[in-house]
Structure formats: C-alpha cells, structure tokens
Amino acid sequence: MRRIDATLLDDVLARLVGLDRVVAPVVAGCSGGPDSLALLALAASAGLEPIAVHVDHGSRPGSEEEAAAVAAQAERLGVGFRAEHVDEAFGPNYEARARAARYAALERARIALDATAVLVGHTADDQAETVLLNVLRGSASAGLGAMAVRRGHIVRPMLKLRRFEIEAICAQLGIEPVRDPSNDDVAMRRNWIRHEVLPLLSDGAGRDLVPVLARQAAILRDESEYLDTLAAAAWPAAGARLARPLAAMPPVLARRAVRLWLGPPPPSLDEVERVLAVARSEVRATEVAGGRRVWRSAGRLHVSAE
Numbered sequence: 001m002r003r004i005d006a007t008l009l010d011d012v013l014a015r016l017v018g019l020d021r022v023v024a025p026v027v028a029g030c031s032g033g034p035d036s037l038a039l040l041a042l043a044a045s046a047g048l049e050p051i052a053v054h055v056d057h058g059s060r061p062g063s064e065e066e067a068a069a070v071a072a073q074a075e076r077l078g079v080g081f082r083a084e085h086v087d088e089a090f091g092p093n094y095e096a097r098a099r100a101a102r103y104a105a106l107e108r109a110r111i112a113l114d115a116t117a118v119l120v121g122h123t124a125d126d127q128a129e130t131v132l133l134n135v136l137r138g139s140a141s142a143g144l145g146a147m148a149v150r151r152g153h154i155v156r157p158m159l160k161l162r163r164f165e166i167e168a169i170c171a172q173l174g175i176e177p178v179r180d181p182s183n184d185d186v187a188m189r190r191n192w193i194r195h196e197v198l199p200l201l202s203d204g205a206g207r208d209l210v211p212v213l214a215r216q217a218a219i220l221r222d223e224s225e226y227l228d229t230l231a232a233a234a235w236p237a238a239g240a241r242l243a244r245p246l247a248a249m250p251p252v253l254a255r256r257a258v259r260l261w262l263g264p265p266p267p268s269l270d271e272v273e274r275v276l277a278v279a280r281s282e283v284r285a286t287e288v289a290g291g292r293r294v295w296r297s298a299g300r301l302h303v304s305a306e
Helices: 006-014 034-045 063-077 094-113 124-137 163-173 189-205 210-234 243-248 251-262 269-279
Strands: 026-029 050-056 080-085 285-288 292-297 300-305
Touching (some): 006 034, 026 034, 026 094, 034 063, 080 094, 124 163, 243 269, 243 300, 269 285
Parallel strands (some): 026 050, 050 080
Antiparallel strands (some): 292 300
C-alpha cells in the first residue's frame, strides 16, 4: 500500500484534534467515503489501532458492496473490521433518525470491541454546512456552535481539515472511495447547502466561507458551554429542583438550566418557555419533547414520562 507523503502526513497529524485523551484501540465509523477512509488511515498512522465499523442502513441497493470496500481497505491497512446493520424506514425526519441509529450502532460496536472512543470523519466543510443547517432550523447558540470535537465517546479529529485535503490523502494512498449517489441529491437539505447554498454565499461574499463559519461555530460553542456551566451552578439539575430560584434567574440562564435538567430529547424554545411558566406558577403543568410531563408541587418542579 502507498504511504502518505511524510511532510503532508506530519502536517495533517499535527492538525488532528481531540485525541489527547484517546488511547488504542478505537472504533472508526467508516462509510466507505473519502472522509471516513482517510480517517481510518490517519488513525492507523497515529497508532490508535482503529477497527473500521461500517453501518449498513439498507436504504439503497449496493450497500453490501460498500461494506466489502471498507473491509478491503481495513485489510490493506492491517486493521480490524466489523459490520453493523440498522433498519430505519423512510419517512418524516429520516436523516435525523438514521443518524441516531448509526451512532447507536457505533456505540454498541465500541462496547463490544472494548474500544475507548468512536472516531467519525467530519471535516471543516461539514461543520460549516451544519452551521447553516441549524440557522435554517432557528437554532440558538448551542446549535450554531454545531459539532463538538468531543461529546462523550464520539470524537471528530478532522474538524480542522478541509474536504479537498482529505481527497488529496486518498489520492496519495491510492484509495478509491465509494461514491454515494445520494450525496448529489439536492432534495436532501444538507446536500442542497453543500452544492448550492454554500457556494452561492461564498461567491457573494467574495471569499471561502467554510473557515469563517467553522471559526464562528468554535466561538459560539465555547460561549454556549460557558453559559451552561453558569446555569448548572445557579440551578443544579440534581437535588430539590426548587421552582423559585429558576423563576428568578436571568432568562438566558434559566432557559439553559431547563434544557440541562430535561436532557435529551432537547426541548423546543416554546417548551422551555412553558416550563418556565410552570416555575412561575402561571400554569400547573406542561408537556415537553419525549412524551414527558413537567409539573410543580410544593414549590418544586418534577418531570416524568407520560
């Protein structure tokens, strides 16, 4: 197998992020595309003993061939391979449901393989697209902070690398990535942003907006995490959960305290405001995402599934 040019390899490895507390072995989520195959090669070069895990959604013909391509690449690199399968029916919110199922499958593989982390191949370009996606959703600063370098066991080492650099690595290694035709379908919102919206905005701005959006995401994420820390200190989620201190907090911290308390699935802004209305005794109870009910009793807030 070809090797990456030493100068390029040193530069790329130096720009990987989030690996300071990661030790071998790791799971590398591997679809067969250029990003994930380059990630697999880089993780192997970094001595992380990656196991390539391909998650087959069974959503289109030829997915078995993608798994075979990943397995062949893993063999060339001298690393392990594992196949996972999930079933997610097409329908409303398919992309989000498929993403959740994929991450759940990767976490199952991590546990089964006794790996320390799950590496995924998101780049700076993916980060910029995520910012714009969340703008369209009306997200607050947490959403505009886009993807974290690390969240739990998920690590995104390539968030400072560009997609064109990943393609160059694949070319140097002689890797032939699988090209998913669905990535060209602009009916899917991320593809529309990638192929039409982001290039149009960059042309209008007269500069490449990917590093601009990625930098803004990093700043907003830092600020959002700091505000979460303040909110958690002002109204700890564990303990009595007294309603009065929450109702007296500045709105920017109170909203965050509610989100931290409720956890996933994340509540909408309207749901958060209704919970605050319960804290202020303006209403007795309300329903929030995930079929949960929030109510006030004896000056305390409670939450339970219906």
